[in-house]
Amino acid sequence: MTTFIKVIIACLILTLLFGCTAPNDTNDVNNIPSDKNVWFNYIIPVADFNLAHSSIRTYEYYLGGTKYIYNFIVYDEINTYLNKFPLWYGCKVGCPTQEQYIKLTTFEPQSQKHLKKIATDFNAFPFKSDDKVRALVSMVQSMDYNTNKSDVYESFPYQVLFDKQGICGEKSMLLLNILSGMGYKTAYLWFPDVNHVAVGIGCDGNYDFRDSGYCYIESTKQMIITDTNVGSDLTTLNVTRFTVYPTSTGNNFNAMLDNDAKLQYYSFISHSEDTNFDFMPFYYFKTYWGLNKTKCNNNLVLCLGTCWQKCETGEFKCQSTGAICQ
DSSP states (O other), rough: OOOOHHHHHHHHHHHTOOOOOOOOOOOOOGGSSTTTGGGGGSOOOOOOOOOOOEEEEEEEEEEEEEEEEEEEEHHHHHHHHHOOOOSSSOSSSOOOOOOOOHHHHHTTTGHHHHHHHHHHHHSSSSHHHHHHHHHHHHHHHSEEOOOOSSSSSEEEHHHHHHHHHEEEEHHHHHHHHHHHHTOOOOEEEETTTTTTTEEEEBTTTTTTSSSSSSEEOOOOOOOOTTOOOOOGGTTTTTOOEHHHHHHEOOOOOOHHHHHHHHHHHHHHHHHHTSTTHHHHHHHHHHTTTTTOOSSSOEEEEETTTTTEEOSSSEEEEETTEEEEEO
């Protein structure tokens, strides 16, 4: 009598006595139920397969006014495997807690060793400790925001690296994973009223976000650490309700320079409408902090790291006082 038959017989007996759930082979991907309301009960199994199809992804990051390149090898097999475990936005019955969802997604085990390599690489860079964090944040912020994202599925951190794009929650969980691997105290910041996710990194109480013990990091675009002025309908982050979900313990980040830079940035902004405002110091400041735009939408023109409206009449000219139409 095979072991499987013995288990089934034992289960039938136990069902009569106490109730029993039939065993499920979680190593068989085909056994993962497609019902979005129940699959969260399953732990993603770590499969052993050959990584035969690789390619190099190149990412940009900015630090101290210098542009750097980071290369990372990705594997088609891992991406394909993770596609078999859809992360659903919606869940009504048998749902995981928010903590379970964050842990399952952020620290998905199949690609963990590959993501840990990024943490190891950034920790080995010849920068000061806090600059290593700024470099990593810049790299993730520089990845495209996925404006064509389906409203059904969410990507794992590895898939954000694979696709070089993601939305707020996806890019935030990628950052959380790597910052955790670098040894920092981190948290998932959830803003339910505006459907937004950001990263928290442990920092001094003088600079933390709303007495949370964490400094705010925006993952969707280039912004200084501690800056929460995301724009659009997210300008209420300083007043809307939010929840902190700690994801790792570790070192704190010294945000003094970042907080000072944030104040200086908005001082520039407040004077940018002044007559004869000299944009060059502002441009150099943004270059140093990696805030310059590198491309604009079709109806805008790039000048001094800022996107300007195209000229309806006349010729567009970029000068130290900004863009003008002649």
